[in-house]
């Protein structure tokens with residue numbers, strides 16, 4: 001994809017530097033968890049990196065993202081280790097990215113590019129693939145300057161440059177047209193989803209949606225509760241597509257259960273926009289099961305990030321049941337402390353998705369929930 005070649009995943013000859021930045025706007029996750037989340041993202045893509053470096057920024061420079069002293073620190077590592085690619089943990093503006101490339105003399109990839117490539121690998125259905133494509137096209141559009149020719153080659157031509165049209169204008173029109181075509185294909189696919197949805201609404205069965213941070217156990221829970229086989233992996237963004245299954249409790253059909261894409265800190269805006277149709281399901285939810293991984297010390301921050309994303313999507317007013325999952329990873333004492341900490345999150349259930357028995361509290365809560 002893209003205006004420059006994809007992030008190198010297999011070429012051992014490429015020297016990659018992982019640059020984790022602790023920026024002043026990032027306060028939800030602990031430094032340690034933010035760092036390990038970033039390396040998990042990079043590992044999910046299969047990137048092998050030689051060097052990693054962590055820096056703390058007090059302020060963000062508008063043109064370079066990094067302040068002067070930090071720029072020099074990173075440059076020194078790039079030169080010493082002969083770095084070819086730098087992957088930055090943050091979302092960079094196109095200008096910042098270009099300036100960093102010029103300064104370091106190597107290719108720079110930002111968080112958006114990294115997540116887009118992970119999504120590209122994880123998209124399996126036609127709908128998922130089109131949504132990723134739409135997010136990519138929007139991302140390319142922001143990065144046209146200087147890389148136009150390469151981009152045109154990769155995205156294929158449509159027509160010719162109009163009279164008086166600069167190459168940049170032409171490429172922008174080209175990408176807008178491709179985006180329009182993708183959207184048309186997406187709308188056609190969604191028609192069948194609408195038919196299913198109408199049928200479901202007519203059936204009056206409550207819709208229960210699993211939401212949460214990525215990798216918390218949403219797919220493992222739907223698999224155990226509905227005997228489905230959604231891919232559940234120790235990978236960020238294993239699930240991108242929506243799966244809906246009938247949910248039976250004590251042999252009684254109590255509703256439909258949906259699993260979909262997880263969230264992460266600073267999920268790129270283009271992806272949220274593109275995935276709105278998949279996440280549309282949430283508009284119809286009668287209950288949200290907000291799954292939380294309590295073995296991650298930053299779980300309260302992850303809750304904040306998920307609630308913020310739900311708010312952006314306009315679905316923050318839905319009834320919510322917190323599902324505090326992966327309790328099997330806690331010691332008895334940690335579990336005791338957790339019970340106090342989660343008092344503020346009501347209603348809730350404590351679970352572990354290693355066996356159906358581990359979901360007893362959740363099943364009980366679902367049995368007792370009154371759907372209005």
Ligand SMILES: Nc1nc2c(ncn2[C@@H]2O[C@H](COP(=O)(O)OP(=O)(O)OP(=O)(O)O)[C@@H](O)[C@H]2O)c(=O)[nH]1
Pocket residue numbers: 212213214215216217218219220221231232233234235236237238239240260261262263325326327328329351352353354
């Ligand atoms: N120990 C333990 N591991 C769990 C539990 N629930 C899920 N896992 C593991 O955590 C990893 C992620 O689980 P998933 O079910 O794929 O998580 P998800 O929320 O669907 O993740 P995404 O689709 O990537 O957003 C897998 O390796 C699961 O086996 C649990 O309660 N305890």
Ligand SMILES: [Mg+2]
Pocket residue numbers: 218219220231232238239260
């Ligand atoms: Mg999943």
